[in-house]
């Protein structure tokens with residue numbers, strides 16, 4: 001018999017696991033963060049550690065039955081250390097990390113995603129693991145206002161399940177997103193803290209370069225200057241990691257005996273040039289010409305603000321629609337819904353037909369009125385003209401009589 005948990009964690013084979021239970025190894029000592037990010041993470045850890053005190057000893061858990069979990073959103077550009085920090089949080093708490101790769105999960109679990117999301121929460125609660133939704137932009141994004149496609153309905157259903165699970169989950173959940181602005185408002189409300197992962201500054205970059213090599217075993221040449229690399233290259237930690245690996249490959253590919261090989265500054269420089277130009281190619285193919293023109297990009301940003309306001313409205317509406325759907329489903333009325341919708345549709349058609357009829361009647365009445373008016377006018381002219389001639393003649397006669405009287 002199929003074991004749902006086995007499927008959940010291992011898929012067909014271990015290599016395709018969409019949910020991975022990790023014993024975290026990396027710690028905050030492995031991460032170099034801008035001070036603001038670091039402070040926000042420290043606060044998050046305090047919240048987690050003091051959670052039992054507040055909700056247990058201080059009794060708030062008895063006053064509030066839901067919303068007792070701790071949900072965090074790590075938001076920031078790619079390669080700024082979100083994943084590594086989720087691992088470090090779990091490590092600091094001495095818990096396992098249950099890592100869900102949501103983007104893959106959605107494509108592979110088409111049709112059953114909502115059910116599986118619920119199963120993931122259950123598994124995390126049982127294992128007291130930190131639940132980590134990596135690349136969660138899709139799961140956190142806005143719901144569709146009028147879902148008429150199957151995938152839209154499924155996306156809404158997944159978010160609904162997620163919201164419910166989040167509300168009931170007693171543990172720690174971390175989401176990692178690149179597009180914080182695209183959050184579903186209902187989802188956002190349930191997330192206690194957003195932690196912004198900023199791009200590292202020059203000092204941090206120098207330390208990240210250094211942290212990416214092995215302090216004792218990586219053979220570095222005398223000319224290596226991490227401060228200079230940190231100043232020159234405004235890149236993320238992920239870029240630095242890639243450049244370091246590439247530099248090692250460049251160094252090892254040079255002629256000569258391996259034990260004399262060293263990584264030189266030029267290897268790091270060339271490697272980073274490669275990483276940056278590879279990224280530019282990616283960005284260009286993603287965003288096209290407009291990305292190269294800052295004015296166009298700015299204009300786009302202005303337009304996006306309006307669109308964002310509009311999207312807020314749509315999203316609120318979507319939230320209401322899904323709430324109604326939920327309630328209907330809860331009442332067991334979902335089966336009757338198509339019938340009701342059909343009846344509503346028919347009523348709408350009938351109303352539209354009636355309005356069309358009324359409009360036609362109105363048009364006819366107006367035409368009739370116009371021709372009656374034209375006829376009346378013609379009649380008036382016909383009758384009016386002889387009367388005018390008589391009146392003018394009388395006036396002339398009166399005039400003549402007056403002249404004759406004066407002359408006499």
Ligand SMILES: Nc1ncnc2c1ncn2[C@@H]1O[C@H](COP(=O)(O)OP(=O)(O)OP(=O)(O)O)[C@@H](O)[C@H]1O
Nearest residue numbers: 030031032077078079080081082083084237238241
């Ligand atoms: N602040 C940092 N300090 C040290 N190493 C870093 C830092 N940021 C990134 N790295 C290195 O880059 C790698 C990638 O970082 P990570 O996967 O945590 O980034 P991310 O923010 O999750 O990126 P993505 O949004 O692409 O998932 C890490 O494994 C680490 O080696």
Ligand SMILES: [Mg+2]
Nearest residue numbers: 082083134176
């Ligand atoms: Mg990541």
